Amino acid sequence: MAHDHHDHDHHHGQEPPSDMALRVKALESLLVEKGLVDPAALDAIVEHYEHKVGPRNGARVVAKAWSDPEFRRRLLDDASDAIAELGYLGRQGEHMVAVENTPEVHNLVVCTLCSCYPWPVLGLPPTWYKSSPYRSRAVIDPRGVLAEFGTELPEDVEVRVWDSTAEVRYLVIPQRPAGSEGLDEEALAAMVTRDGMIGTARL
Incomplete structure (x- = not known):
């Protein structure tokens, strides 16, 4: 699982396509060939989720929660409404x-059931999030999974695992990094990572 995580994040274009990627490409080619899908529309959808609703939206939510106590309270009370405030x-x-x-x-x-994921704030889910090893082991051995991502927690820190469903999606608000007190929201948002908002990393 950790191997998949590193390949996905750090070797763009250097690894051969996965079987899943090849199957998706073959299906896309077939749909385009039969005139059922417009390739420009597919490109627009991917562009939208990768660059307009990607993890930077979630990072802005986190940064506002760090800098605005009232927004943080609303976010923890009703995340759907608070996130909607930001559009x-x-x-x-x-x-x-x-x-x-x-x-x-x-x-x-x-x-654990599939790969439910909050697209409006985190964009498209990473490959490892959808993998069977992550989905099964995150519940059974969360500390072991976190260690494979390089996140070692003291024994006295409680680990809580949240299982997303078709009805409810979760967003982790990471701890604000020490020494960031004087930063504005834009600078704070730049410190927030996708993995931090899933919980596989600490900032």
Whole structure:
């Protein structure tokens, strides 16, 4: 699983396409050939989720929660409404719950049944999030999974695993990094990572 994670994040274009990628490409080619799909429309959808509703939206939510106590309270009380205040709406993000990391608690998000994921705030799910090893082991051995991502937690930190469903998606609010007190929201958002908002990383 960790191997898949590193390949996905750090070797863009250097590895041969996976079997799944080849199957998707073959299906796409067939649909285009039969005139059922417009390739420009597919490109526009991918562009939208990769560059307009990607993890930067979630990072802005987190940065506002760090810098605005009232927004943080609203986010923890009703994440769907608070996120909607910032204009981040859409399918796969209708019913959101925000969970907050603290010195005592670390949160980890998984979808054990399929790959439910909050697209409006995190964009498209990474390959490893959809993999069977992550989906099964995150619940059984969350500390082991976190260690494979390079996240070693002290024994006295409680790990809470949240299982996303078709009805509810989760967003982890990471702990604010030490020394970031004087930064504005834009600078804070630049510190937030996708993996931090899933819970596989600490900032």
